[in-house]
Amino acid sequence: MSETATKIIPCQCLRTKNPYGTTPASYEDWHPTMHTTSTYWCINTMSFAGPDDHFAHLSRCVQGRACYQAPEE
Amino acid sequence: MNKFIFSDCTSVDAALSQMTGEAVVKAGGVDVLDRMKNGVIEPAKLVNITNIPSLRGIHETETGVRLGALVTLAELGDHPLLQSQYTVLADAAGHAATPQIRNAATLGGNLMQKVHCWYYRSADFACLRKGHDMCFAYDGLNQYHAIFDTNVCPSVAPSSTAVALSALNASVELTSAKGKRLVPVREFYIKPDDKHPTMETVIAPDELLTAVLIPKPAAGTRSAYQKYGEKSSYDWAIADAGVVLEMQGDVCRKAAIVLGAASPTPRLAVDAAALLVGKPITEETARAAGLAAMQGATPLSMNGYKVQLFPVAIYRTILLAAGKMDRDPSAAG
Amino acid sequence: MATHLDTALDPLVQAAAAAAPAKPEKHTVMMPIGVPGYTLRTEAREVPVSEPPVLAVNSELEFIGKPTERWDAHYKVSGQAKYxxxxxxxxxxxxxxxxxxxxxxxxxxxxxxxxxxxxxxxxxxxxxxxxxxxxxxxxxxxxxxxxxxxxxxxxxxxxxxxxxxxxxxxxxxxxxxxxxxxPFVTDQLSARKTDSPQVYPGAADQAGSAGGGGGPHGVPQTGNVHGPSINKKGGDIEQGFKDADVIVEGRYVTQVQTHSALETxxxxxxxxxxxxxxxxxxxxxxxxxxxxxxxxxxxxxxxxxxxxxxxxxxxxxxxxxxxxxxxxxxxxxxxxxxxxxLDRKEEHLSVGNRPDADQIIRIGAKKDGTLTAIQLESFGTAGCGTGAGCAGPATNMYKYAALHTAENDVFTNGGPAAAFRAPGHPQGAFALEQAIDELAIKLAIEPLDLRDRIDENSVRRVERQVVRESALWKSRNPVAGADSGPVKRGVGMAQSVWYRFISMNSSAEVLVHRDGSLEVRSAVQDLGTGIKTVLAQILAEEYGVPPAKIAVRIGDTNYPVGPDSGGSVTTASLTPAVRDAAWQAKKKFLAEIAPAYGTTADDLQIVKGEVRSKSGKMQPVSFQRAAGKMKVDSVSAQARRIPDYDRSKYETYGGVSVVEVNVDTETGRILIPRVLAVHDCGRPMNPTQVISQINGGTIQGISYTLYEQRHLDPNTGLMVNPNLEQYKIAGSRDIPELQVHLVESYIGQSSTDASGIGEAAGIVAVGAAIGNAFFNATGYRMRRMPMVPSEVLAALGKVPQGGLKA
Structure with missing residues (x-):
């Protein structure tokens, strides 16, 4: 991916497995290295789909989704 | 796994008296426990026959050899007499499964094991062979299935010792309270038919397989078995062949060729064997026999490759039996 | 720009650096850099003054870098280990x-x-x-x-x-x-069709877009296809192909593999x-x-x-x-x-797998081998999850003028994927490294020589030289398909690549007790790679005590936080923290006992298990006796990972795998007598365990390439082989003679200068190496996995030969 200029504020329930193990949303600069091979899950459902039955992914778990929860300050 | 009664027997009579209702006979337990763990069968009672001394032992007799039903595959594979005079059987038993399984698995159990079709072996599929009304393999994943006799249930004969014993024209001894009877291995297995798709052998519910009798081979007899899998370790055959040749000098006087993974029961390739008779065994005659064995094959959607593979398994095993080729490194086990 | 190799943007490293209390004072030290026997030299590094002295190369050490028995081997083999x-x-x-x-x-x-x-x-x-x-x-x-x-x-x-x-x-x-x-769909090709059943509702109905237009990454979705994720590097791709003298193109298909760890x-x-x-x-x-x-x-x-x-x-x-x-x-x-x-069936179904891949790769090159363009389009299914990309090797292995990759996730009604040993890389390398082999043949350049021209990595260059001098490579007949009989021998090679990632979430505590016993604690878990042994070796080196005598307490969050073991980070991330803690605890210990010997901590050192005075104020005493002089029961120090010393250096791990095959062209069986794996993993901390990992990765790679496959029944959507009988994994007879050649490579990045091996080890390269050996043996290219007899016979049957025509 080449366009990542926009700051990503993913849902606080999104988790991913990347080369560091897992990344919680609490890390400010949410940069999922190698994201085309990263797998995602929702901590609310402990599954590949969120509570709204749609898949969890960095491109989807963003503001506007019904089940989106902004990271706590 | 369901709850069940474990009936441990120390004599054939005791075992026969326990074989009532839904009882299932357990010897080494390899196949029975596998099906129980997968939920394919839920027997109310297991009749354990492993502690019956009279079912053990390999005995040379005047007419041949008598093998107790509880002889293990490892014992068959390691036995000097079998290795030299009944090579096809020692080969088949000695290269089955894994050393651990060969130490536990018995000859009787190996002959009585159920087919290994992955639809049959899963409780998720209510298939024809389990008494339901549909075969999932026809339009499903059938790469390991039969290329002959595919009209009812195209699962393949699982027992490699059955292939060898069929080639040797051995018989099984079936014992019931009424007495004993001998059935040739070649007639022991039943091709699945529409009326009785679940029946695999002629054994009656009150009968116990107690022994296998193999006739003494004629002078000049040589034999071999080889199986081919996708792996070299612990794999089911995708092609195999048991070959028994009666040689007079360089010329073949009599031949038997049996295939296992080609059809639901061990398949005697009569026409192929006939091509060898009266001729010296050469690569050319062996290859011709291999090709002849495929006449009438009706492969399924995913197993056409077996029609290419079997002739190779057959010609190489004929040459191995005739002493014209070493054991094939491509063969499994 | 989020490339596949962008440690500079690593959020954990940055966050940790930013959070560090005050800028530590630094000084310049000289560190060993390069490969002993080839490129070893020293380079200056700016290092915090709090760091322990530079660790010498392995040949000068007593415990680190020496083949060491697994610390808990006897617990495991005797059944005392509690899982x-x-x-x-x-x-x-x-x-x-x-x-x-x-x-x-x-x-x-x-x-x-x-x-x-x-x-x-x-x-x-x-x-x-x-x-x-x-x-x-x-x-x-x-x-x-x-x-x-x-x-x-x-x-x-x-x-x-x-x-x-x-x-x-x-x-x-x-x-x-x-x-x-x-309605459901289980295979990737069907799922890509426009009339396929939808695993998730269409893009217009996506919850994510309902509130205003997808995410920042904006990955499009059409039907079941989530993608493409596009990555462009260098110049214009079309120009790259115009500039090429030779172009190779191929479609490569790999299958779903399940993890099948022994423990569910x-x-x-x-x-x-x-x-x-x-x-x-x-x-x-x-x-x-x-x-x-x-x-x-x-x-x-x-x-x-x-x-x-x-x-x-x-x-x-x-x-x-x-x-x-x-x-x-x-x-x-x-x-x-x-x-x-979970039972074995659940393990196959619901907790992860390696996605399949259907890739078309196209490479353009000049006559001298210079790559002008690499283009990759991939589709893969991670079941009902995502993560099936596989462009890593194409992006990061070689230098090129232009790169264009387009990766697509295809949803199917299968269990979701999970990260699996070098995610995306075995698939990607299977295509890339066979395409490079094909290119070498077209250009009439030796495969090792071609890579010397397009691979800038200096360690890989050494590895290719080791391969070039090996008996196995020398035995290779460069003419493909030269053998006349039905069984044809071939030798092929391929490279692997993985990256240096560091988890800053790595810390440890080291304790010295008054009875002379030593203990290291970290929450890190031993995935099976043997980190316990390595931690023991580090303490052993600092204190001169055999590793078996060190108490290693790990795998408990009551201890200082340890790294997750993913991305091959564990050894590279944790060992510097452990050495730092061991060294700091040693300083505390020496200060604790110095008064008893009428001296100061600066005057004392531990050499070969003895406490010695530099000025001769005391006779050497054993470490254990000296410990008896402590006035408290124990002293301890806790340390955390500090960032790599020079993060401007761009590091990859990898290796070259060479495979010998015998292809039985009549039965379609591929037998592998020998594999030579020449690998680097920075400083090998314990060669015994590094070799074990390379053996394991190579075996897993062979098993993946030749046997393993998750079979989903197309008519019911159920897995028909959810066991380890019909899900086929290499057994003892399927495993070749494995020869591992470790290439020590110093990079000057931490107090241990350790790196990682798990993912670079074997599995990335083996599939392509088998494919290249298959071509060398037969003159045909095997572009599909698993290479079971039916697939091999089909590949060979395309040309009438030996009665094999299907």
Whole structure:
């Protein structure tokens, strides 16, 4: 991916497995290295789909989704 | 796994008296426990026959050899007499499964094991062979299935010792309270038919397989078995062949060729064997026999490759039996 | 720009650097750099003054870098090692899942009344949707229901906990589920068709876009295809192909592989007021604790995770997972600890796999081998999840003028993928490295020579030289398909690549006790790679005590936080923290005993297990005797990972695998007599264990390439081989003679200068190396996995030859 200029504020329930193990949303600069091979899950459902039955992914778990929860300050 | 009664027997009579209702006979337990763990069968009672001394032992007799039903595959594979005079059987038993399984698995159990079709072996599929009304393999994943006799249930004969014993024209001894009877291995297995798709052998519910009798081979007899899998370790055959040749000098006087993974029961390739008779065994005659064995094959959607593979398994095993080729490194086990 | 290799943007490294208290004072030290025997030299590094002295190269050390027996080997082989499944607690219950029997459905009802009444059942749980405050505003969305949509057969629906495993098995069968079945698709090619059943509702109905236009990454979606994710590097791709003298193109297809670790996923959860204790088979005790705390809204102080031993994960065991939270909920409900281990079938179905791949790769090159363009389009299915990209090798292995990759995830009704040993890379390298081989043949340049021209990595260059001088490579006939008989011999090579990632979440404590015993503590878990042994070696080196005498306490979140074991980070991340702690504890120890010897800490040192005075104020005494002079029972120091010394250096790990094959062109069997693996992993901390990992990766790669495949029945969507009998894994006879040649490579990045090996080890390169050896043997290219006889015969049968024509 080449366009990542926009700051990503993913849902606080999104988790991913990347080369560091897992990344919680609490890390400010949410940069999922190698994201085309990263797998995602929702901590609310402990599954590949969120509570709204749609898949969890960095491109989807963003503001506007019904089940989106902004990271706590 | 369901709850069940474990009936441990120390004599054939005791075992026969326990074989009532839904009882299932357990010897080494390899196949029975596998099906129980997968939920394919839920027997109310297991009749354990492993502690019956009279079912053990390999005995040379005047007419041949008598093998107790509880002889293990490892014992068959390691036995000097079998290795030299009944090579096809020692080969088949000695290269089955894994050393651990060969130490536990018995000859009787190996002959009585159920087919290994992955639809049959899963409780998720209510298939024809389990008494339901549909075969999932026809339009499903059938790469390991039969290329002959595919009209009812195209699962393949699982027992490699059955292939060898069929080639040797051995018989099984079936014992019931009424007495004993001998059935040739070649007639022991039943091709699945529409009326009785679940029946695999002629054994009656009150009968116990107690022994296998193999006739003494004629002078000049040589034999071999080889199986081919996708792996070299612990794999089911995708092609195999048991070959028994009666040689007079360089010329073949009599031949038997049996295939296992080609059809639901061990398949005697009569026409192929006939091509060898009266001729010296050469690569050319062996290859011709291999090709002849495929006449009438009706492969399924995913197993056409077996029609290419079997002739190779057959010609190489004929040459191995005739002493014209070493054991094939491509063969499994 | 998020490339596949962008450690400079690593958020953890940056966050940690920013959070560091004050800028530490630095000084310049000279560190060994390069490969002994080839390129060894020293280079200056700016290093915090608090760091221990520079560690010499392995040949000058006593314990680090020496073949060392696995620290816990005798516990493992004697059965004393307690894995999660061995944990027995008073009153412990046995958990069991009920899983979906259909691949795609709405769950209409779940009736657990019979299960609840079954004698011995203590708690029953139905997995329900947890919408919280969220409102489903879009009426086009799937009808809301109490239960999650079933998207693959095997998806957990409910669970029970009972007083015995048998009761749990029986009770779970009594749970009645009614489904409204939906159309499904299980294979990737069908799922890509426009008329395929949809695994998720169409893009227009996506919840994510309902509130205003997808995410920042903006990955498009058409039907089941989530993608492409496009990456462009260098110049214009079309110009690159115009500039090429030679172009090779090929389509490569690989299958779904399941992780099949010996130990299945599972936990023992013990929920007590004020403390949730979890024994987990995990690669990341920290990640498990984080997720339990988050899911149950508990402070981290009330969650303890223990993983003293675990039986493999290969990337699939992170976080609490469904089994974890379900076991904890069952435990909470029942008021008793619950053990929930998946069975082998569940392990195949629901907790991860390596996605398949269907790739078209196109490479353009000049006559001299210079790559002008690499173009890759890939499709892969991670089941109902995402993560099937595989452009890593094409992006990062060689230099090129232009790169264009387009990766697509294809949704199918299969279990979701999980990270699996070098995610995306075995698939990607299978295509790339065979295409490079094809290019070498077209250009009439030796495969090793071509790579010398296009690969800038200096360590790989040394590795190719080792290969060039090997007997195996010298025995290779460069003419493809030269053998006349039905069995044809070939030799082929391919390279692997992986990257240096560091987890800053790495710390340890080292204690020196008055009886002379030494102890190291970290929450890190031993995935099976042997980190315990390496930690013992580090203390051994600092104190001159044999590794077997060091107490290694790990796998418990009560200890200082350790890294998750993913991305081959563990050794590279943790060992510097351990050495720093060992060194700092040693300084404290020497200060503690110095008064007793009438001297100061600066005057004392530990050499070969003895405490010695530099000025001769005392006779040397054994470390243990000196420890007796301590006035407290123990001294300790805790240290955390500091960032790599010079992060401007761009590091990859990798190696060259050489495979010998015998291809039986009549039976279609591929036999592999020998493999030579020439690998680097920075400083090998324990060569015995590094070689073990390369052996393991090579075997896993062979197994993947030749045998393994998840088979989903197209008509029912069920897996037909969810076991280890029909899911075929290499057995003892399938394993070749393995020769591993380790290339020591110093990079000057930390106090141990250790690197990683797990993912670079074998599995990335082996598939392509087998493919290249197959071509060398037969003159035909094998572009599909697994290379079972039916596939091999089909590949050979394209040309009439030897009566094999299909």
């Amino acid at each position: 999660t499944a061995d944990i027995q607690l008073p009153g412990m219950l046995y958990g069991r899942f009920l899983n979906a029997s259909v691949p795609h459905a709405k769950v209409l009802s779940v009736d657990v009344s019979a299960a609840e009444k079954y004698p011995g059942v203590k708690s029953v749980l139905v997995i329900e949707r947890v919408l919280g405050n969220a409102e489903l505003r879009d009426p086009k969305l799937e009808t809301p229901s109490r239960y999650p949509i079933v998207r693959y057969a095997g998806q957990p629906i409910a669970a029970v906990a009972a007083t015995s495993a048998h009761i749990a098995d029986e009770a779970v069968k009594l749970i009645m589920v009614t489904y409204e079945e939906m 996923h599972g936990v023992v959860a013990d929920w007590k007021p004020g403390m949730l204790t979890v024994w987990a088979s995990t690669q990341g005790t920290g990640s498990v604790r984080e997720e339990f705390a988050q899911y149950f809204k508990l402070p981290k102080t009330q969650v303890r995770v223990i993983t003293e031993y675990m039986g493999g994960g290969f990337g699939a065991k992170f976080g609490a997972g469904n089994p974890g939270v379900v076991a904890a909920q069952l435990s909470q409900k029942a008021g008793a600890p619950v053990r929930l281990m």
